Amino acid sequence: MKYLGIWYKKIPVQTVVWVANRDSPLSDSFGSLKIGEAGNVILFDGLQKAIWSTAALSKLSNPVAQLLDKGNFVRRNSDNVSESYIWESFNCPCDTLLPGMKLGWNLKAGFESDLTSWKSSDDPSSGDYAFKLDIGGSPEIFLQEWSMDSIQW
Template structure:
């Protein structure tokens, strides 16, 4: 009987992810099968697969919604294949990295903090942040959208860093890799948001410029009080804040 109970708990732990708080450090990584949950339990971060695929990704989804609803994927174009030994960790150089079971780096935050006391935390707003040993922000998922804009995110250009926050569709509902549609802020002339097919660069949508109340081509922004945005344009950045 004891052997049966032991087997049950072993099998249960294989199929039910365990939580590891809301953060990782250099000494405490996140292994495939574990997840981070934000302090108010709104968002969850961990490894996942979709459909019958054996590809493993690291992403963020809503913790309390029964249907897994993703808002961000780290290694969308470089999944771990047929391998449940993946680890999300902070490297000795201060970078966030995803490593497969063979020790190969498949994704990196590509920053240069060189901090050995960095902390990566999933926050209540869905932002996955990496702070260095001084508490300064070194990297955040909000600067690298996948296909979703959450409240608190900025969407557009930061001219100081050359960062262009844009979105690319999923390839299919069961494939989070980069799809054919790019949504971005175009700064040629009056800034406006555009969508293009990446395969042939055909323009499929444009929002019209900001008119002080909303995007001129999106009258719903003025009719319905469900869109809360702030448009910012100066010498350092052109972007839309989702409030």
């Protein structure tokens, strides 16, 4: 299985901090990463079937995909020098919270960022645990086990 990921390079143990296609691995070595017509970053398998995309609705005239020094993979217009991104991996965390990432709800944009465990140490697909923010009532952070639908902490 093959994945598109971001990891720390200059440490003794390879530590993966983000996986794009964690629930849709490539089954062969013939995948490709392209910028589509609307400017979305798309990962294709060997049969040219899209298996992952940044899936942002805004169309870009001069699209750029960039890995920033802090580990944030972003999609933006090439003429945009500000930190205004159309899509960013920091809004789609996996199991690691990096400096600059936010956990919880973005009420303005209408999406939730939570952490979800890996299935196992060598399988980055979504595991049984999620660390998230509940905004119903008084906001609280909790750890939930999906298989038992129970709050652990």
